[in-house]
Amino acid sequence: MGQKPKMARSRFDVNDEVIHFAIRISLLALLVYWTFVLVQPFLAILAWSVILTVALYPAYERLARALGGRRVLAAVLVTVASLAIVIGPATWFAVSLVDGLRTISDSVSSAEITVPRPPTWIKEWPLVGGPFYEFWSLASTNIASALAELGPQVKAVAKPLLGVASSVGEGMLKFLLAVVVMGFLLLPGPRIVEGVRALLTHVIADRDDEYLKLTAATIRSISLGVLGVSLLQALLAGIGFAMAQVPGASVLTFFVLLLAIVQIGAAIVMLGVLVWAWTTMDSTAALILTLYLVPVGLLDNILKPFIMGHGLKTPMPVILVGLLGGTIAHGVIGLFLGPIVLAVAWQLMLAWMRDNTSKVPTDGPVHERVGL
Numbered sequence: 001m002g003q004k005p006k007m008a009r010s011r012f013d014v015n016d017e018v019i020h021f022a023i024r025i026s027l028l029a030l031l032v033y034w035t036f037v038l039v040q041p042f043l044a045i046l047a048w049s050v051i052l053t054v055a056l057y058p059a060y061e062r063l064a065r066a067l068g069g070r071r072v073l074a075a076v077l078v079t080v081a082s083l084a085i086v087i088g089p090a091t092w093f094a095v096s097l098v099d100g101l102r103t104i105s106d107s108v109s110s111a112e113i114t115v116p117r118p119p120t121w122i123k124e125w126p127l128v129g130g131p132f133y134e135f136w137s138l139a140s141t142n143i144a145s146a147l148a149e150l151g152p153q154v155k156a157v158a159k160p161l162l163g164v165a166s167s168v169g170e171g172m173l174k175f176l177l178a179v180v181v182m183g184f185l186l187l188p189g190p191r192i193v194e195g196v197r198a199l200l201t202h203v204i205a206d207r208d209d210e211y212l213k214l215t216a217a218t219i220r221s222i223s224l225g226v227l228g229v230s231l232l233q234a235l236l237a238g239i240g241f242a243m244a245q246v247p248g249a250s251v252l253t254f255f256v257l258l259l260a261i262v263q264i265g266a267a268i269v270m271l272g273v274l275v276w277a278w279t280t281m282d283s284t285a286a287l288i289l290t291l292y293l294v295p296v297g298l299l300d301n302i303l304k305p306f307i308m309g310h311g312l313k314t315p316m317p318v319i320l321v322g323l324l325g326g327t328i329a330h331g332v333i334g335l336f337l338g339p340i341v342l343a344v345a346w347q348l349m350l351a352w353m354r355d356n357t358s359k360v361p362t363d364g365p366v367h368e369r370v371g372l
Contacts, residue, residue: 044174044330044333044334044337045174045177045178045181045333046178046181047337047341048174048175048178048333048336048337049178049179049181049182050185051219051223051337051340052082052178052179052182052223053182053185053186054215054216054219054220054223055219055220055223055224056082056182056186057186057189058220059078060074060075060078060186060189063077063078071186071187072187074186075183075184076183078183078186079179079180079182079183079186082179082182083176083179083180086175086176086179174331174333175333178333193212196212197209200212207351211351214347214348214351215344215347215348218314218340218343218344218347219340219344221343222314222319222340222343222344223336223340225303225304226261226263226319226339227261227336227339227340229260229299229300229303229304230257230260230261230300232299232303233256233257233260233266233296233297233299233300234253234254234256234257234266235253236299237252237253237256237266237269237270237293237296237297238250238252238253238256240289240292240293240296241253241273244277244285244289246273246276246277247276252269252272256269256270258323261319261323261335261336261339262316262319262320262323263316263319264316265297265300266297267297270293270294270296270297273289273293274286274289274290277289277290278290314343314346314347315346318339318342318343318346319339319342319343321338321342322338322340322341322342322343323335323338323339324338325338325342326338326339326342
């Protein structure tokens, strides 16, 4: 018996399949969007918790082995120690920063700030001597007018800084919640890593392990080598500023933290404080403060080479963009979250570009191969 010829599918059947497919895709997109809306308020906390977990996991493993495999106890101790580190210095820093900014604002508004007249030899500086002398002279007679002239130049920088100050309370709460969540992530850490690796297998099956290792190495390098050292340096500098009763100590400490994170270095702040000390304090007190601040200023040069991994040098502009963008997007927690996330993206992009470049023929210069 001959087989019956297959009947051609009607145009209506095809249209029904397209409609059903579009409905399924729309429902999936709606589900993804709705999930994002529900999770979005907690994304910064979850991201910071994951970063802390990755950064502190080696220390947690060593502590668990030292405690005879008591992993729950090790997780509790790491969480408690992290909370103790965050609550004390961070609370002092946050409260002092808000008070310092409020004091500066009140002083400027009431014209209580006095600036001495500039020395005449500043005029002899090449290029910048004349304008700098005129601005200093204006500041010595009318500080409000001088700050008004600087308004357009500092507005872009002042806005993120004021955003940080205004979100200090919210940021402190997010920090504490992130540390608590980190404590719960330490125990199932290996299972979470396996889940992430399984997800990456569907995207980059041949490079999943390499990208996971690179991500972990970058997080530890930036969080400990950059943020950790910067926090330690700012904390020690703040203690010195407070003990010496430096005016605006908390605000200066904040600038030490910013300059250290973006890898510019806090030398300019330290130098300004030492100049103030030697011109207003007695010689003994100024010498003691100098002997204290000089090692603190060199701390990053000493510790970073020992902490940061080899070959994981993220450019300063990437850190700076991450710092400003994170601060604008997430407030005070973004100050630390932004540089890490952008550094991870930067390192993964470099690894992906190296992988793709190795597959491209390299016979002859690039401009000749592309016809330029």
